[in-house]
Amino acid sequence: MSQAEFGPDLVEVFGPSQQDGGPELVQLLTPEGERVHHAEFDMDFSAEELRGFYRDMVLTRRIDTEATALQRHGELGIWAQLLGQEAAQIGAGRALRPQDYVFPTYREHGVAWCRGVDPLDLLGLFRGVDHGRWNPADNNFGQYTIVIGAQVLHATGYAMGMQRDGVVGTGDPERDAAVIAHFGDGASSQGDVNEGFIFAASYNAPVVFFCQNNQWAISEPIERQTRIPLYQRALGFGFPGVRVDGNDVLATYAVTKAALQRAREGQGPTLIEAYTYRMGAHTTTDDPTRYRLSADVEHWKLKDPIARVEAYLKRNGLVDDGFLDTVKVEADELGVRLREGCKALPDPDPHAIFDFVYDEIPAELAEQRDAFAAYHAGFEEAH
Amino acid sequence: MSQAEFGPDLVEVFGPSQQDGGPELVQLLTPEGERVHHAEFDMDFSAEELRGFYRDMVLTRRIDTEATALQRHGELGIWAQLLGQEAAQIGAGRALRPQDYVFPTYREHGVAWCRGVDPLDLLGLFRGVDHGRWNPADNNFGQYTIVIGAQVLHATGYAMGMQRDGVVGTGDPERDAAVIAHFGDGASSQGDVNEGFIFAASYNAPVVFFCQNNQWAISEPIERQTRIPLYQRALGFGFPGVRVDGNDVLATYAVTKAALQRAREGQGPTLIEAYTYRMGAHTTTDDPTRYRLSADVEHWKLKDPIARVEAYLKRNGLVDDGFLDTVKVEADELGVRLREGCKALPDPDPHAIFDFVYDEIPAELAEQRDAFAAYHAGFEEAH
Amino acid sequence: MATQKITLAKGLNMGLRKAMEDDPKVLVMGEDVGRLGGVFRITDGLQKDFGEDRVIDSPLAESGIVGTAVGMAMRGYRPVVEIQFDGFVYPAYDQIVCQVAKIHFRSKGNTKMPMVIRIPFGGGIGAVEHHSESPEAQFAHTPGLKVVACSNPVDGYWMLQQAIASDDPVIFLEPKRQYHADKAELDDSIAPEPLFTSRVVKAGTDLTLLAYGPTVKTAMKAAEAAATEGKSIEVIDLRTLSPLDMGPVLDSVRRTGRAVITHEAHVNLGMGAEVAARITEQCFYNLEAPVLRVGGFDTPYPPSRIEEDYLPDLDRVLDAVDRSLEF
Amino acid sequence: MATQKITLAKGLNMGLRKAMEDDPKVLVMGEDVGRLGGVFRITDGLQKDFGEDRVIDSPLAESGIVGTAVGMAMRGYRPVVEIQFDGFVYPAYDQIVCQVAKIHFRSKGNTKMPMVIRIPFGGGIGAVEHHSESPEAQFAHTPGLKVVACSNPVDGYWMLQQAIASDDPVIFLEPKRQYHADKAELDDSIAPEPLFTSRVVKAGTDLTLLAYGPTVKTAMKAAEAAATEGKSIEVIDLRTLSPLDMGPVLDSVRRTGRAVITHEAHVNLGMGAEVAARITEQCFYNLEAPVLRVGGFDTPYPPSRIEEDYLPDLDRVLDAVDRSLEF
Ligand SMILES: Cc1ncc(C[n+]2csc(CCOP(=O)(O)OP(=O)(O)O)c2C)c(N)n1
Ligand SMILES: Cc1ncc(C[n+]2csc(CCOP(=O)(O)OP(=O)(O)O)c2C)c(N)n1
């Protein structure tokens, strides 16, 4: 008896167009860099906006490449690569307003970039010098969450807080705010994520559920998590779901912007499935050759999110070599800064083990801390 | 800012027919006892079958009435009433084949009845003499589960076991089997229930998710759990959902039978929402006057599940007074048996605390048991 | 407020109300906490007076309750979450131990987590399975959480307000068997002791008897019974389980040389294990006998008809007292 | 099989394979256990040889994994569940403590629950948050579960098979830091000791040093270091955490009069608390010093660059040994 007997034929369920996202995929820019139009989500982009997306994606990719290299050189313990997911993240990140709030997973380096979080701060976590040193309040960008799906509930609760603060549906664009919750296709199977949907629907909370379906949860293909397109999950909970081409930064931007606007206006949650592909390994410790075909990866290479914007910009004369060179130089400078900055990140003081466990440290823990200090002091004396 | 601002207008979402289940409600027998037909789920019933349903429902209601009275008289610690839900339970219970397996909540007294579980055994749990004394293997009827939703995962796993045993989709009606998982509308919000949907869909497990939407989770109305009809939850997970009139035993039977058949044939899970009403309190310790209108209860009284079958049987000359009297006598006898049997249920031996904690009792626990025995023996000597 | 005689349930209700009046950021959330006022009526009347936005009936999902409360706390609110019964806290265990407990540490103090998770705990109410658990050790073992247990109406009133005022997350355990049991005089002009302190509730010289939550009453009875036989027992209500306030305990044991601890939780790895280990570490040469533990047995909670055999009672506590004195 | 030199990872893989060959009811389930062979490769090659029905990649939901495994066990299977990392067991905590642990009791033995939940545990691998936890006490406190920890390749091979053969549910802890660290000689013609037993791994006369899982290696090194200073340390690998096998421990302490226990879990309410309390109860007059505990501090697991400062190491264990000997 084979596993296949237990599941419907997946090709049948998804239709032959599965790999391309199917007819429901919202797209504004084809892999070939041609601008297409969409009945619901179309919008105009200025040349500056387009160049901005391009720059963001190039720099984000550079962060990723540098961090991967730093891991290979032993400077990071691990790195969660985003290669291939630049458009999904920049599109989502740029659609946010300052007053919106982001709940990321461990892979949202592009969104962090859009929010103004120093990429060096991201490296700290993966280097093991801290658990995420940036202050969420500085950029309304929460800490990375490693327990799959947990942050989706936090996002929903935060959005409920916004409702109580009266910053939803006031009609004032400077005031109205929303939350975006990032998670992966694998995470969609967690109870917490589904409970997040339920709470958000029940209270009509201003939260956009942004799922990057990169087709893989480590070694498990998306078919293990759902047998219908993931965006349809939302229908069962009573709010809209949209599948957008996550390799198309324009479409991702447009769809996310619309969903955030809905949320800010008090119209409640939306699920966005950004249909994309994890081009790299799950993390630097993973070996995807054990479980997936290189043909798949090759297929997705043709849909590269940066190449299509570059093609469009060039074809339409919206960039000159000067601009492209500037971005390249910027990327190189960023690379140098990350390399040097990462190596220079100081190891934490061991005594920091005891800091911030509590807002108010209990006497018994203070004693443990002091004994630790005395022990270390004695130890250093002895050596 | 009022709560209403946070949710869509519920009347709008559900439509004005909400209280009657809406046009999607599958019904074969109206509250007035008129037989109606349904395009998909129609079926014929013999007079004997109909009388059987009637008898089951009357006897089930008697179990409930007696148990409620026993609780009032201090013979039970608590009782979870099923008043009003007889049709949902008998319809579902009678649709099962012997080889099917049931995972109940704490309120499935009618299903237990159909499976041949002695109602006295149910009383034991509520009296506090055991945690459910029946052996699930005797009737393929699992123990009552009190932690909301936990059993839905067990049901899914059990169904996965059936797949591995090769008793699904063989085409042999004596062999093919399925599982039914009972839960409430409130339970539908638990992560476990939604994960159950995900696993069942992923493995195409032969399980019928049977949700009795009795409109209340203790004091919380169904609107707190979902803003669209609950049966639609299934659509987001990629399997069919059906809303059936849970006060109509014929429709419930027909729909459950079809869903079980689908499951046995290897076509995977179905969600059934049995649309009904909890006529009593949540349990005997609850006071529903604190949170709901008696007008609602009055409205639902008109939809009584037993009255409509009785009306149909009488109108069509399918019962005579002899039959009705027999059932009445049977019910009275059952009542006596329960009253007397309940009071006679022996308190457990305190030493039973240590029994069955493990299949193989560890030495340290055996010591604790022996010390307990010695202590009690010494104590009794002293007194 | 004049002094008045109140039950524990009333004390908690009044404490909640006071906290909500004092700080508009305080929210109450849980199953049936709204119109019903909670299955134990601890939140009775609050939704009526503070509205549905501050007293929130939640969908039936504990992880969802605690997880969304985390988000509300991040937004600056002070959620007071009600878990309906001890046995139903486990679906939220992940959110509590991996998120609630760790967010302050993870964020280097940037994100505070001022949340109170109220749990009616303990047995003796004749309930069915999962309604009589004592999960305190499962939380006290987790750094980042603070865990307290009240034992009487006056403490209920004050400790709940103090827990809500704390910027650290507090697991707040309420002995449900006591909710409506005994009344006590509340005079709210008398300032309470700090939250994270233990309290000697009866002075004595021969043995130190430690208890918290529902067993404080048992301990007091045991001390009275022992007194009639001329044994002088000092009773300490631990009140705070994490951190422990060992000061009064060690002082006492240094005087008495003997200690017994009683709780409803399983003995194995229960609070008694930690307290015994610490007493022994700190008072090794003072001890005349090992610290004895009287708790629930190392079995699942039994059917209610035999729960009193399972729970530590007066006799079992006295038996341990005797064993210690005779050691 | 001739004797061969194997790592712990290999021993576990071989043990699983053997159990699956011996009993067709044995199933393996978890995240990435199939084609990938698990993130630590413990299930490497099993899906290829036993098929997708017996080695089951699951949706990404731990409660779902354990909850469906309960159902499969009820149907007569013997599921061996892999939790990817210690820190991700908590979403399944409710199913484990309320269902897995209680079903046998609830059903008066009618329903058996022969499930093994494998958890790679402990730190020292330079990982990010949630990948280095030591949750053993949170399970050992729960009656109905049995909890064991292996420390070496040979035990890994045997103990896993024994756990799978047990009709009681077993939480099976694997020190992930050791997976690929040291090799040991496996001769499978030598019958193993019973599963729920502790083992003296080095005899000694001056002090009893208790450890399990990852700290056994540290304890052995400490004993060697102490030996060079003329101190004779007896090292015991506890192996079973619930039930505890106190026999060898008490025997030893009665001889040595001193005990130190070390584990990576937080000291507060860690296994050390229970072991210390029991030793003191049983060996009160034999003890020359209180039982000392060396564990992870009572803080969340720190960033990996300082994890070695957090974890009990050779120096801290030796320090405790000295403090005990000098007491
Ligand atoms: C609760 C929990 N279980 C398991 C893991 C281990 N883990 C880390 S990432 C991952 C796969 C997640 O896949 P997906 O949600 O698709 O996100 P992606 O990594 O593809 O971005 C797993 C299983 C975890 N972090 N948390
Ligand atoms: C995990 C969990 N949380 C809370 C409870 C307490 N509780 C028992 S029944 C109930 C309401 C359940 O409502 P529903 O699922 O609609 O079933 P019904 O009682 O209406 O049949 C609640 C909150 C519980 N048993 N388990």
Ligand SMILES: [Mg+2]
């Ligand atoms: Mg993914």
Ligand SMILES: [Mg+2]
């Ligand atoms: Mg209900």
